[in-house]
Amino acid sequence: MAVNYLTFLLQWYNWPYLGGLALVAGTLVRPGLLEPAGRKLTAWLGIERAAPVAVLRVFGMTLGIFGLTVSGALHDYWPAAQERGFVPGLLLTLILAAAVTRGLGRVFERHFPEVKAIGWGGRGLTGREGRVVSRTVSPDYRAGRAQVMGENEMLHMVMCKTREGEVPFGSVVRLAEYDESDGRYFVERVSGVSEPE
Numbered sequence: 235m236a237v238n239y240l241t242f243l244l245q246w247y248n249w250p251y252l253g254g255l256a257l258v259a260g261t262l263v264r265p266g267l268l269e270p271a272g273r274k275l276t277a278w279l280g281i282e283r284a285a286p287v288a289v290l291r292v293f294g295m296t297l298g299i300f301g302l303t304v305s306g307a308l309h310d311y312w313p314a315a316q317e318r319g320f321v322p323g324l325l326l327t328l329i330l331a332a333a334v335t336r337g338l339g340r341v342f343e344r345h346f347p348e349v350k351a352i353g354w355g356g357r358g359l360t361g362r363e364g365r366v367v368s369r370t371v372s373p374d375y376r377a378g379r380a381q382v383m384g385e386n387e388m389l390h391m392v393m394c395k396t397r398e399g400e401v402p403f404g405s406v407v408r409l410a411e412y413d414e415s416d417g418r419y420f421v422e423r424v425s426g427v428s429e430p431e
Contacts, residue, residue, distance in 0.1 A: 242309055243302075247320045251301030251327070257294035261287050279335060283387070284342035292338050296331040348387050355417070356382075356390040359409050363424060364392070366407060371421055372400040380407055380421060393418040 243252065261268050265287045272286025281289055304323040308316050364382030371378035371394050382390045392409070395418045401407060407421040 242306070247317060247323075248302060248305055250324060251298045251305065254294040254297030254301065254331075258291050258298070261291050261294070275335075276339065279332065279339055281336065281339035281343060283347040284339045285346075285348040288342055288346075289335060289339050293331055293335040296334045297327060300330045300334075301327040347383060352389045352391070353384075354391050356384060356392060357412060359384060359390060359392065359419070360411060361409065363406055363408050364390075364421075366394075366401055366403055366405045366421075367391070369403050370400050371396055371405075371407070373398060375400075378418070378421075380409075380419075382409060394421045395419075396421060 269286055272290035276286050276289050308319045359382050362382050364380040366380050368377055368379040378394045380394050384390050401423050406424040408424050410420040412419050
């Protein structure tokens, strides 16, 4: 059985799908080499803030999985149509892979934007939104911290405090003015944003 499946996998009509899986392996081994291809893919799909290599991995994985599934269905149920069904199967697979990649890319943009650098502190971030990454932020807890995305995909870790009350881990906050006396931002909880469980 294993030999038969291996023989099926190595048929010419599965090469594009195996290529998708090889693309995923390539992004794990040499991500910098494939980043230009990821940037072209993200531009084509209209994804702006997600990491290009992550988007390329999703595309390669969905291309491989969907393609081999479609090809396997043709092989098992319509073996006489296997070669004739290659082009329609490939088109269907490309459409599905692009749709899934675009959808997941939108999730990446919102929740996992590309980070090019990480910095501590940072001035001029007033008005930006971030997420609390310490156990709490309060007026007197000295270790209150939040992560805030700055310009050029730079993620800032800032020390912060509240004027009153506590803001728990995972809450979305907006940076208010910077307190020069202790090097911390005042933060306000953003209303209407769902909090973590």
